[in-house]
Amino acid sequence: MNGRKSVDQAAAELSAETQASVYHSTKVTHEKRTKLLFDQYKNPDQLRQWAGEVKQHVIDNLDSYLPAVEARMQQNGIKVHWAATASAACHTVLDILVARRAYRVVKTKTMVSEEIRLGRFLQHHGIESVETDLGEFIVQIDKDHPSHIVRPIIHKNRREIAQSFEREGLGAYNDDPKTITMRAREHLRHKYMEADVAITGANFVSAESGRIVLVTNEGNSRFCLAATRCHIALIGIEKIVPRDQDLPLFLNLLGRSATAQELTVYTEFIKGPRHEDQLDGSDEVHVIFVDNGRTDVLESDCTEILRCIRCGACLNVCPVYRQASGHAYRSVYPGPLGAVLSPLMMGKRLFFEKADLPKASSLCGACHEVCPVNIPIPDLLLRLRNRAHVRGVAMEGSPPMGAWSVLASQPLAWRTALSASRVLNRLPTDLLPIPALQAWEQSRALPEWRGGAFRKWLAERRRPS
Amino acid sequence: MSLWSELLEFGEPPRPDYTISDRDQILTRVSKALEKLPNRALMPLYDSKVVIQHSVLAGRDPVEVLGERMQRVNTKLFPNPAAIVTYLESQGWLRGYCAPALWRTFKAHFGPNFKVELHFESRRLDDYQFSITLAGGAIAETGTIILTDEISSSRLSSLAPWAHFAVILREDILLDVPAGIRALGLDRSTIWVTGPSKTADVEGILIEGVHGPGVQGAVVIEQRVK
Structure with a gap:
């Protein structure tokens, strides 16, 4: 992902066209979000603070929440697996597929699967895994990487997409967004029907009921879960909320913060395998709780970042992200959230690889102001800068400060x-x-x-x- | 150095790893990390009703609010079942599916040019231009249709056709999102639908009908014709 270039090098090399489109779309989304929140609530900041406190409570008590949610899911007929590492998570998925003799998979957008590079792993093992979110589908056919956690192809224009569709045999060149979308509709609905297994992430998991909550605007997760007989959900261990009654707060903030909607179009609540009277859907539901560096974060002094609900609001508002776009961060998670999370998830041993990311910030604080779970991102960036300093991580481009301090x-x-x-x-x-x-x-x-x-x-x- | 601390220090263990399960490894690391905390954050005392947009509801008729909120998210609310059939005819959508429970409600309105099936065959899903199914309810505050496994035995029927019409019983209309959460009950799979399927992945331009319905409709009725 973008070699070892620093964020400002990558930003300097970004084409003017890409930079303009990233800047424009992040700005529009951010402005709509602000209007929606402040038009409808007298004190939206109070909502963010509560949401942050709820998630911090969960993180500080994961030792009791994790076994509780596991037990509840098992009662609901869900099979629960655990994966400490990316490779363990990939192999757990493969084991389930092999046991079912399944070789066709449809996937919804999940950041965890990006983290563990599941697509590449499955392809390597001869399994067809199709991304069904339109943006992720285009990323997949282009063998590219998402550059935004909510809008994966914010860096591409319609002409590039039309060329990719033509190359993949999805019709003659046509760069009309409606035509592109309808061609994807035709292509993907047959993929759903042919697939054996659906792989999704989860936006929230309720410890009280064991319910998995999934939101999409496209309806692709519903199609995945209606057309296949087996559902595998990859879930980061931090995704828990205590009770069902906490969901309104989080759904409200997620929709508004991610895409400036009161609610995302499709909000699904999955409690377990289908009832026998239901014609469509999963007989088997597997949940894989994935660590992959999250316990490293939990051991650090930056646990607040585990509150993150992946809405992308901090990316949209960040002056550095707007100039640099997502690939500059050399990580699955770009933007301010990524500048904190990505180095931490490398673990202590490999922290130095991404220790430069926390410097890609002017510390203006806009990310903290918009965060729906009130993560003090600038503070965390400073803690990580200090960590890099204390460990003596050498960084290119940093001026020597010795003389200045004298x-x-x-x-x-x-x-x-x-x-x-x-x-x-x-x-x-x-x-x-x-x-x-x-x-x-x-x-x-x-x-x-x-x-x-x-x-x-x-x-x-x-x-x- | 014990094997255990080696595992922690050097990250990924080789697979398959029979020495310690991933579950134990994760839970042990979680407990170890949390032990060091001087205080753990308490659950805040807040009322889940704080997210309700009271100005939207303000003692108005729920059906009126539902219609207004549906319009905002581009769900078409029809005054009665006959209006849905008239709309279908005007669009030239004559092949579709009607949930058996609603057949008596709609039967009289369909002219002879319609070809309506009462069983949704998922292997022919492109044959259906529209579908009419019974909703589990609706949320007025957000203009949301609630579809449940309990009420509808076919998830694909409300998703695959280009136009979907949800029939909502007036008594099933809930006021706000927290009420919607309370109503989840024991249903294995509930989905809230707030507008047509949509994407803005291509240059941020909004396109409807990317996987699910491009036209999302609804009608509120007093009761079904039994």
Whole structure:
């Protein structure tokens, strides 16, 4: 995924067209969301705070919630599996498929399956696994990666999509979005009917009833679960809410935060295998609780990020995401949430690989303000920056701060440096042999040095007139 | 260093791993991480009714609210069963499915040019241009149709045809989302439908009918014709 380029390198190389479309669609979604929340509620912030507290309560008590939800699901006739790692999760899926002699799978969009690279794994084992969310389907046929957790192809335009459809034999070139969508409809409905097994994620799981809640706008998860006889749900261990009566709060915030809807079009509540009177649907329901780095997060000082309900609001509002798009983060989870979650999920040993991501933020705080579960993302970014510093992770592009800290802690030296630095205005700064400064100046220009102006102003202000 | 701590330290164990189950591994790590917490966050005391949009409901007739909210999400609310049949005829959609429980309610309205089946054959799902099924209820606040396994024995019939019409009994209309959650009961699979199937994946342009119905309709009736 994007090699080892830093976020600003990736942003600099992003085509103007992609950048404009990412910027435009994130901005529109964000503005609609704000209007919807503030038009309808006197104090929407209160809702976010409650939702955050509920999820934090669950995370702090996962040791009792996990066994409880397992027992409840088993009572409902669901088979519960556990997978500590990505590979364990993939193999558990494969074991279920093999036992059923199933070789055709339809999938809904699930971030967990992206994490564990399930699609590639199944293909490698000779299983046809079809993504049914339109965006994910296009990602799949292009062998690409999603660049947004709710809008996987926010980085593609209709002409690219039309070319992909033509290449895949889905009809002659036509870039009308309606035609593209209807061709996908025709193609995918036959895939549902041929498939043996449906693989989904879960948006929420109620500990009280063991109910799995799935939301989609397209209706693809309903089609998957109506047309096949076996349902496998991949669920991160943090997805639990305590009671059914907590669902209205979360459904309300998820729809509004993700796509500015009061409710997502299709909201499904799955309690177990079908009743014998029901013609359509699963005889077998398997739940796989996936860890894959989540317990590493739980051991860290950033457990708040486990509240995340994957709405994408922080991506949409983030000035860095808007410039850089999702691939720049080299991770399944991009944007502010990804800058926290992705390095943590690497585990202690591989943290350094993504330790640069928390720096891809101006700490403006917009992500915290929009987060439906009130995650203090800027604080977490700072904790992770500190973690990288403490562990001495070397980072390209970071200016050395040693000299600065000596200067800044000695008032006299600082004052002298402020006025002396006026010489910068006459120097060709882009030629100075400081790599970090050179990289920075490639796409930006330093403003004129006005060091000392504030001190001067303050001193004059204090003088009695 | 014990095998156990090695497993923790070096991440992925080889598979199959018979030394310790993934379940124990996960739960042990969870407990270990939580042990260190000085305080655990308490469940906040909040009322799940806080999400209700009282200004929308404001003591009005639930059917009126339902109609208004359905319009916002592009679900067509018809005044009566006959109006649905007239609409179908105007669109030229003559082949479809009607749930057996509703046949007596609709039978008289279908002209001889209609071909309506009372059994939904999923292997011929493209043969049905429309379907009419009985809903488990509706949520007025959000303009949502509730479809349950208990009420409808065919999930595909309400999903696969281009146009779906849900028949809602007036007494089954719930006011708000929390009431909808309370009504889930023992149903194995309930789905709330708030508008037609839609996507905005291509350049953010809204297109309806991506997998499920492109036309979502509903009608409220006092009672079924038995």
